[in-house]
Amino acid sequence: xxxxxxxxxxxxxxxEADFASNLRCIPMAVRRKLDLAGVKLKLSHWLALxxxxxxxxxxxxxxxxxITDLRRHLLARTAALADGPARPMPPARDEPWxxxxxxxxxxxxxxxxxxxxxxxxxxxxxDELQRFVLVKLSQPGHEHRNLAAxxxxxxxxxxxP
Numbered sequence: 584x585x586x587x588x589x590x591x592x593x594x595x596x597x598x599e600a601d602f603a604s605n606l607r608c609i610p611m612a613v614r615r616k617l618d619l620a621g622v623k624l625k626l627s628h629w630l631a632l633x634x635x636x637x638x639x640x641x642x643x644x645x646x647x648x649x650i651t652d653l654r655r656h657l658l659a660r661t662a663a664l665a666d667g668p669a670r671p672m673p674p675a676r677d678e679p680w681x682x683x684x685x686x687x688x689x690x691x692x693x694x695x696x697x698x699x700x701x702x703x704x705x706x707x708x709x710d711e712l713q714r715f716v717l718v719k720l721s722q723p724g725h726e727h728r729n730l731a732a733x734x735x736x737x738x739x740x741x742x743x744p
Contacts, residue, residue: 594712598732606637615715616645620654621674627666650674680714683707693721699734713737 594612609617609629617624629637643653654671661669679687686694686706694701706714717737720730 596716596733597736598729606634606641610641611716611719612712613640613643614719615680615712616640616643616650616653617657618675618678618715619645619650620657621672622654622657623670623672624657624661625666625669628661628664628669631664631666632660678718680718681711683714687718687721689723690717690721693727693730694734697727697731699731701734701738705738709737 596611599608599610607630609624609626632640640653643649654674657669658671661667675681679690683706685703686701690701690706701717709717713733716733717730720727720733
């Protein structure tokens with residue numbers, strides 16, 4: 584398991600609560616595992632899977648062996664789906680969300696635009712999944728809809744490392 588990745592595989596976030604109960608969207612915890620596994624899974628693939636199988640993917644462990652198994656599983660499992668197989672891509676390595684050093688420029692710029700405060704000390708105190716979420720929610724074209732809620736949740740989380 585990657586350093587600082589313990590227990591990240593099945594975390595629920597309050598900002599995802601409106602769609603997490605029925606798994607109509609791919610949860611951030613699963614999206615992180617997909618990036619680690621190097622699998623581009625479309626929302627249509629996700630929705631084609633029965634809900635119990637989606638729950639299995641939420642609970643899928645995120646240690647290196649499990650991530651390798653996840654890649655194999657999803658590429659095989661989606662091969663016969665109507666939209667064709669999930670697309671393999673390079674697994675995430677040395678991504679901004681995998682670094683504790685300093686807040687990535689895109690995250691910092693998105694936070695500043697929304698009037699949010701997030702500094703390098705805050706960033707270093709977040710776990711890998713939380714950093715993943717902030718990077719994804721800060722991407723251009725994402726509208727930053729849940730960024731403020733995520734920052735507030737992560738910086739006030741009593742279980743924060």
